[in-house]
Amino acid sequence: QYYDAQGLVVHSTQAGILMARALVATARQPGILQEQQTALLQEAMSLCRQAISQARQHNLQGEIYKGHYLLGGIFALQNNLLKATKHYAAAIGQIERMLDDLVYDLSPAFLHTTWAVYEDMIALRLQQSRPEKAFSTLEQARSMALRQHLYGHSIMHRENEQAGKAVSPMVLRTQYELRDWQEQHRKYSTLLAEIDPSLSPELNRDIIVIELKRCEEKLNELLERLYLYEASLPSRSPASRSRKAGRREQAASRIQRIDIAQVRQHLSADHLLLSYYMHQGKLVIFAITAEDLLVHELPDGQAELEHLLLILHANFQAQGWFGASGSQKTISRLLKKLYDLLIAPAASLLPSSSGYLTIVPYDSLHKLPFHALCDGSHYLIENYRINYLPASSLLTHLAQRNSQQNDPAETSARFPLVFGYSDHGHLQRVQDEAKTIASLLGGDCYNEEEATIARLIQQAPSSLIIHLATHGQSRLDAPNFSYVRLADGQLNAIDASSLDLQHCELVTLSGCETGLALSGGGDEQLGLARAFLAAGAASLVISLWSVEDTSTNELMQHFYQHLLQGESKVQALRSAQCNLLRQADSVYAHPYFWAAFRLVGDVGPLKYRTNQKS
Template sequence: MCIDFKAFVLIILFGTMVWTGHAQDMAKANQLLESSQYLEAHQMYAELADQFWENKQWNSYAVSRLKISTCELALGHIDVSIQEAERILEFAHGYLQDTSELVGQTRLLMGSALLHVGRNDLALEQLLLAEPNISDATLDKAECYESMAIAYWNNGNDDLALQYHERAFGMRKQLGAPDGLLGDSNNNIGLVYIKDEPRQSMIYLNRALRYYQSDVDQNRQKIGVCYINLAFAEVGLGNYQDALHYLDRLDSMWTKLYAGDHPNKAFALSSRGRILKLKGAYDEALTYQEEALAMYKSLHGEKHPDVANTYFLIGQLYQERKDYQQAASYYQQSIYANLYDQQYEDLYDVPEVKNYYHAEILLSSLQSKAQALEALHFEKSLKLRDINGALDSYLRCDELIGKIRQQRINEQDKLRLAAIAADVYENGISVSKYLSERTFQRKHYLDIAFDFMERSKAAVLLEAITETKAKHFAGISDEDLATEDSLKTEIDMLEQMMLQDISDVQRSEFQNQLFTYESALRDFVSLLEEKHPEYFKLKYDTHLATLSELQVSLAEGEGVLSYFTAKDKIYIFLVTHRKSILTEVEIGQNWSGKVIGMRNAIKYQMQEEFMDISQQMYETLIPSGIDPLHTLTILPDGVLSTIPFESLVKSDRDGNRYLIEQAAVNYDYSATLYLSNISSQPTAANRQVLLIAPVDFDRLDGMSDLPATMDEVNEIKYLFGGNDVEVNMAVRADASKEVLVGDLSSYHYLHFATHGVVNESNPDQSRIYMHSTASSDGRLYCSEIYNLKLNAGLVSLSACETGLGKISKGEGVIGLSRALKYAGAKNLMVSLWQVNDQSTSDMMISFYQNHLYHSDQEGYSDDLRKAKLKMIGSDDFSAPYYWAPFVLVGR
């Protein structure tokens, strides 16, 4: 029934009471719903809705539609349920007077539906909106808490999940809820504990089972799920035989409940196979997985995510037995069972990465096939075809990772993807390096290795925009942002729908819808490229700097060192105008501890410990071949982003020398950003300067005053003024956030002499301190910096720890410096730890003196080098503590 809500804007709302006859019918429909007779209940609610509509009983009409949405959800028609709920919200907001309870119930239903398709972010958003509109001390409130707990658990927040589960259970018990609901609460609490505390999990799961068994007929499905959960809790305790006993009980239940093949039976067979694999009984495990595969294929055919996943599990069994040829063959079958319009003829065929059912299964299958072929080459065949096949699969993994990264919104999905991507890049670099050394195509394979390394660094270029909600700086409209997000949401939803237990007809319908939305997104992205080229470039332009492009950009005497930290080694790419060399160095298990040890030795001026560890780090991180170079650009990885490479000490026959004494050192996040920085340097025609120094902080967040910064900015003003450069000062009370409002693109230089604080767990909360006013507390947060309008050749943060932030695998540090880069700073000078007020002032003045009087051919890195060398030669500030923390991100 199609309803034109707009036609009834002026209707007077009346008739909200349910007529007596209708009340009896509603009670009957509710009884059908409670007894799981969803089709019959759906039909009755639809008939009642029509009658309520004709009688203008708007509240009752809305309630009936909500019940219909509930039936659709129970029947597995999740998209229909969500669409129905959205129409109810539209109707309620437009035409009902007291909508709070109805809105709460509807949003609760939408949250539950979204949880079914794995959209925890959207589910939690709806549930948080539902919670205040649902009456306290009701079963609906308990259900809302329960659903919120599940969303938090799915996002990895176990502590919050437990709090809400326990609150829901307490409320249900107090209200005398049915045993089935009390069992649900205990089952869900057991699941929270199952990974890290399986013994505690067993306590709650057994309680859940007792609740469910109070009414076996009503709770058969739940009892079955509980048996599976208990089995895997026993696995966590190493009790494999006890786990199998639970599956025996499950088999007995499913045999009575289902005649013939059924997905639940197939899943039980597959679960038994997985437990037997953990037990080491590979032959038995293989038998059960083959039975599960046969049942899934009889139910779904050759193309289905369950079929693909079971092929994958069989492949794992063969890989455990070191039968790599068979393992690769099953992984190949898994890959193509996951692609609904592609076939293969040969083990070495590689798929087009499109039209897949389940992206994560496809990624796992591609990665495992690559690993199997790699093992086949090294342990059995030594055939180039196998190792090249492995590399081809890693390249497809990389392509798929790029697609998933652009469309996934869920935080937990991103974390899982990051872990897989790190392994893919590590293996891809390793295989490419091996082939470059053993074939006549050295350059070709080095290009591929460099691309893998660069892609590992470039991942955050997309993440930083979406995570900080800083899209507006590129000028994109709210309407376009909403269109982009809605298309991606629909694509994600449809992909999840296709994973449900649905008919072939429904799956075909979802495939057609998915094709339509993906086409619409492609068209929209093309439009974005035309309307908002800057946003498109940052968000969708996947072109990364190539090894050849980087080499061409380097002048004689310039070099780039790019790093990738693997599990037990570091890959180092040395690139100059004339050569490119890829080396690997073993680092041992406590590498992060060694890096932290070096930082601490500098910060706490432990000179003896510093010399020892710094020399070790030099030998590990600096390859031979840098001696002719006068400029080194460092592209660090992970924890390496937290150390100043210029303080590494080379020990030879000539004595000890810091790296900064050999060459000027600067940093960047990736070769792509490095090349972009070269091409987008602002012209020197506009050389205005903005100097900012709050000086006094009124003990804001415990910050001390910085009196030396006043001398610092005055001296810098004098230096620039003497060179006919326009200087604007914002000091003390004038150094408020208001000075940064508006267009700052006229400033070539911005200098902040202030405090900075880094929040490693939440980079958005990292901040620079300005002067506080009646309208602002003075904290300039990282998320606000993204929206500044800069076109600066250099931004200097003469502050504490401004170069630090959240360290992400393969992404370096996400913090203030990255935010300023996005805001338009071409080059940055930032600090890696808390700095001395006076030494900082001296070094900054020296840096600007060098900059204003050097030749046009030299860059900021040489200016900074000269300032540091001056400090090294001084009596008071020669220790690395004083000069090492400030690093240049840029050139």
């Protein structure tokens, strides 16, 4: 009442929602009488409706979704599932209208705070025995920022180019400032990597670390500012604005309206898609084929999974077991248990031998090499061609991309680009790897001091294949600064996302931890891989842990040899991994050596070689 009297509408609306939450919490307490609970919930509903009405009048978008979400929870508590569904859907609709106004890198942070709405809607759909609706809600939010960028940003980019749009002075100034700070960051990261206190006592390591941190904070600030400026740029004319807004709205509706029928359009008769989800200790598996949908729920599956993953990663990280038969047996038992938990429930829908298996992981499952799971006699990769996607709906994006890039003349004019950087001799085989692969592909090879970020930025737009053999590191504390090292510094996720890879068929990041990422809101995978996908790469080959130099060299040679024999990307990686794991007398048969790398994205063969041969 005080807030109303003072005309403080925002505070009044927020207070109403807080009071409604308190009433609902009281109504949930054990031992409360039915009549008291009903009265409390009725009062909470009245407060919610009043808050939603006020919020609409004053355009308080956040309070609108919070009011609907709370109403949905109240109706769910009363077992009125239809009305709960209605209000959860209204809350999600409001959240996505707000997401349209957020810049690319802020969406995951916002979704992190609103993710509970999607979780409750998914749980409600499963409770209603509507698994197809539960899957649609999950896919609606999964990797939304990446999907918005791929669909929406590419449309605006093409329109701006076609219109010859002048760059705003504010954008131009921010771009130059961003470039300067990136140079500073590279300088300090190179100093930190090369510092030897015994030879350079005047260089203080702590000071360099502080300067690096300052650079990272400034770069994040500039990146956010740049996205805001670009998002607010006006179009040249009202007609142009109208056409562009219409096309962007169409793109947004394609992102939001995701159903199982869209996914099935891109699944062949011998193709199974496994999409995973976890909530409140429950593990949910959606198994989808061109004809069937199977949903398997394990009430206590998340705890069992996390326990097994912890032991598995500890074994992979241990350094004293290389080649030890005891370790192999321990790993095999773990991989069998994980197979029983994650794959066996969908065994009835598994494709025939050499069929396709697409994995859409969730949360901690992004760090699991599914292709190394074992049924007791064979690894999964021995039976199937396996690729990964951050979201099932990217099948549609990849199909559209392939249909738009079928010009043989344009493809044959582009060539592979191969970099090898040994990090001052620490990686002994990367130069050999780079030279061999460049020779196989007939591409340009740059080793050591020639392998620079500047050269990559310059040549990436004309490269159909990019192979980077170097040291990599995941930065889960600051995903924008996960990197691969080149001669002039760290190529981080900010650099990678600004590359022009619209014509790139394949990016191989042959280094350590290039596929590790931080899970943000909406299960957005924040790190290097997302940056390369956002830049336009159709496929990535990336690693899940610190890889061994010599085995990686051998794996990559096999991979490209099979690619050039006409095999698809997914089959070529499968063949290369099987080559290593079937070396019975070799230490490389251990999953540590061959299972780190996985294929994300498009599975098809290289157009580059196909077109050259034709």
